[in-house]
Amino acid sequence: KSAIAHLWFVCIHPFDDGNGRIGRAIADMALSQTENSKMCFFSISHQINKDKKQYYDILKKTQNGDCEITEWIIWYLDCQLRSVEQSDETLSKVLNKAIFWQNHAETVLSKRQLEVLNLYLDGYPGKLTAKNWAKRVKVSPDTAARDIKDLVEKGILIPQQGRVRDVFYGIRCSESILVIPMPEDL
Structure with missing residues (x-):
């Protein structure tokens, strides 16, 4: 749902500026709604920004193709996995620091x-x-x-x-x- 919402928004491209930022916000919002939680510990938006070149390549390929979005979905899910892994690493550092200072x-x-x-x-x-x-x-x-x-x-x-x-x-x-x-x- 998040991948498709993001893709459709950036393909429609309703504004002169800010479509990517709004599309990433929509993607993050869709992900947070599926978790039924007020807190989301990872950000697809942040990861897309880190992988910007790949993002633009797959986006261009998907938009110029025959409306087949499977490759986009696969890339997006892989991006989401990297986002969760990065979050796990960040949370581990925070937890280690908290344990250290507690000890x-x-x-x-x-x-x-x-x-x-x-x-x-x-x-x-x-x-x-x-x-x-x-x-x-x-x-x-x-x-x-x-x-x-x-x-x-x-x-x-x-x-x-x-x-x-x-x-x-x-x-x-x-x-x-x-x-x-x-x-x-x-």
């Missing part, structure tokens, strides 16, 4: 430690190292090392095995350890 509510942390932990828990790219810590909060490498050592002693950071130089750390969220990926690992 460490009584732990005394400095302002620098709070800043860097929140940064990495929010998905900051790059590995958590003393060098990156020092650069991020503009302190000396020795101060960064002391901050990190304190967090290791408190059981918040876990040095990752197999590193002799440039040790990097994972954040203990609960029983699991969140390892921050390098940009090339993303």
